[in-house]
Amino acid sequence: MAPAQRNSNSPLSDGPDWTFSLLEQYEAQIDRVAKLYRLDIYPNQIEIITAEQMMDAYASIGMPINYSHWSFGKKFIASEQSYKRGQMGLAYEIVINSDPCIAYLMEENTITMQALVIAHACYGHNSFFKGNYLFKTWTDASSIIDYLVFAKKFVSDCEEKYGVEDVEKIMDSCHALMNYGVDRYKRPSKISLTEERARQADRAEYLQSQVNDLWRTLPQSHQAKSVAAEHFPSEPQENILYFIEKKAPLLEPWQRELIRVVRKVSQYFYPQKQTQVMNEGWACFWHYHILQHLYDDGLVSDSFMFEFLHSHTSVVAQPEYNSPYYSGINPYALGFAMFMDIKRMCTEPTAEDYAAMPDIAGKDWLDTVHFAMQNFKDESFISQFLSPKVMRDFKLFAVRDDSDKDYVEVAAIHDEQGYQRVRETLSAQYNLSNLEPNIQIYQVDARGDRSLTLRYVPQNGIPLASSTQQVLKHLHRLWGFDVKLEQANADGTISTLARCPSDFTDSR
């Protein structure tokens, strides 16, 4: 597959300055190589932007267009501040899961960096967006920009109609519950911009009628009695925002639509949160291979390679636990190492690999990495492909921290007895349902005071943080009636954690 012999092509200019024609030449070569490796991508739309525009992009969570909200302003100010003080370098690129795939390149990059970024974002990430099952299932690349155009227009229309402040209040509340606005099991339907606009009005009307219906006391008293005992909702609801949108009694149609906007955006980012390691690992794996391939073809110069390798190695570096730079596992490093290791297990399998990963060892490496990219998320990817070799290379060790004891304990290390445990622990670390507290809508007192009860089921006795009361205030604003948060304790008892309004004074 990979032609290994060095060709005597005359190398492309290595800059350091870039020009559009040079970019096109590099892009064409990268495209050629990517096809050899069967990278299936959305068409690329590569946009050159300035540092300031990059900060704009940061602020609006990377999207080229988004509705207005003060929190984006805060993000902008924060990133502007730390950039100016030199605490933070800007990313070389941002890439958006859309069709065509939009990638931002910074104008300050050298041609080497631009080529690296094109290979990384426009071919690595892009093919991941197109191929990975989570993205295929949960997001619709062709409609996201359309949807955001719709959302921006809708939000600003609402602001005009109902006032910036009222809209902001709803958005604040929605943002507080954004992580609980995701359907984990149902697939969202595809809608284009025009359809979205057309449907919105119908939906608003229909919804309102449904809600009114829901709360109507039925005239026949015997019927009322028979349903009074019924539990509503019949099953706990994990998508809190969805439940509110559909069932909150007092919201106006436009407020429901705003909730829907936040929910949609949240849903769109849901796969990204779960594929950090894989996505970055995949992109690094491919920029590394593509540029190596170009070098083998004699298309890029030695100095190009030195600059590329310098920045590549610093991206995939993993500081050790006792380093001052350590801030958890670097997803780039772990992902890159794992994909490289999958390739190694295919091309140079050892006896250990045959024992540990019999399905992979000795197979066609290109098929295998594509399979791995397409069918896993971080959690399952790690539990499936984290080989003992990578664990040894990273010198991984699991630490168990039980707040009842005054010490922490090393639960497992990178040895024969520990591989399994380390792998499981690391995998669980990327399990989104472990990261986000398990809080679901448990009950609505539909026949009584309409109060809403949430239930928190703690894992391993981990408590909720103090921000809970604040979030409940937001939930109360949306729901319009009393809101209660309970905790299901390990011994089967239920205790009330917080309630709103108990001291509901500040509306912010």
Next chain:
Amino acid sequence: MAHFIDRRLNNKGKSTVNRQRFLRRYKDQIKRSVADAVSERSVTDVEHGEHITIPTRDVSEPVFHTAPGGICEQVHPGNDQFVSGDQIARPPKGGDGGQGCGDASDTGNGEDEFSFQISKDEYLDLLFDDLALPNLRKTQQKQMVQYETYRSGHQTDGVPSNLDIVRSLKGSVARRIALTAGKKRQIKQLEATIQGFIDDPHDHPIEIAALREEIDSLRSRIKRVPFIDIFDLRFKHYAKRPIPTSKAVMFCLMDVSGSMDQATKAIAKRFYILLYLFLTRNYKDVEVVYIRHHTQAKEVDEQEFFYSQETGGTIVSSALKLMLEIVKSRYDAQEWNVYAAQASDGDNWADDSPNCRKLLTEALLPVTRYFAYIEITQRQHQSLWREYTQIQDTQANFAMRHINSEADIFPTFRALFKSQQKGEYDGASAA
């Protein structure tokens, strides 16, 4: 195939709206920070932006997340000494232990202040927020005495110098076409008929002669249509419209007698700077006139005003007289909004103070939008203060304040210009 787009020339301020929303939302906290900053830094820095600090908890967005506690297992890289079963003292929070289990906070915790920079304009907005220029609205309503002439179409009557030749000739052409087209068409038809008779093998002399005659009469009627007529004429029309005055002059009056030391002058200077900045926000052009005085008054430039040292006694009325002269000769009250700020340590030749009061109430205040007097002293008030107090009671556009130290400058300034609820002021209409 990729598509390259150069976005570098696109609008930069994509986040401006969001940024402004942020500032608006946290206006109260930011204003507090601005007010703190003013008392600390030198007022001459007012030209720059300001560094704003807000407690992080105020700007945080709450989400459900877990707190440390319970049982939590984490994987770390770089094991260099541990074997399984090792018990380690719990590392200090935020150290090499990494983040707690499932802590969803995305920004680095530990920082308890959210700080950022605001621009000069934003700073001034906040600084002068809810301050109003006294009597400004009134000025704009009543002072529409300046007119500008502007073209407003054409009219049929006017002086010859306003004649619009092109327009008039266009009218003439149109009229001639309108009046002659029908006749010309007839002539053409008649000529065609004549040609028909000529081409006919038979002779038709009589018909031809009759037709020729008809043509001639038509031609003569066409000729009688005048080349230019009185109602072709179009004259340019000019109309006048009033423009509100947007010019202001600020008089800085200062006592430079021996009793005023450099520190006192510095305080006065800061006050003047604030006033100047404030005026520039309301008027397009602000001129500044510096008048310093001891026993005599003199108009000087800024450098001399603040930094040259003089000695001698103090006669305040000399400065007021000079100001009045300058206003009369250069700043017509119809056209200019006159503001004055007088700074003094309160020293005055006792006999002169009643003079000052008279001058102010009778001559100066009627032509002045606002006259602010600040007394910078730590001693007892003297005759000037007492006389001025009387003015303050009767005249709405006169204000006075006492400044002890530098820290008083901004509060004093705010107090002077805080939304004028003093009732109607009629000084301007008297002018």
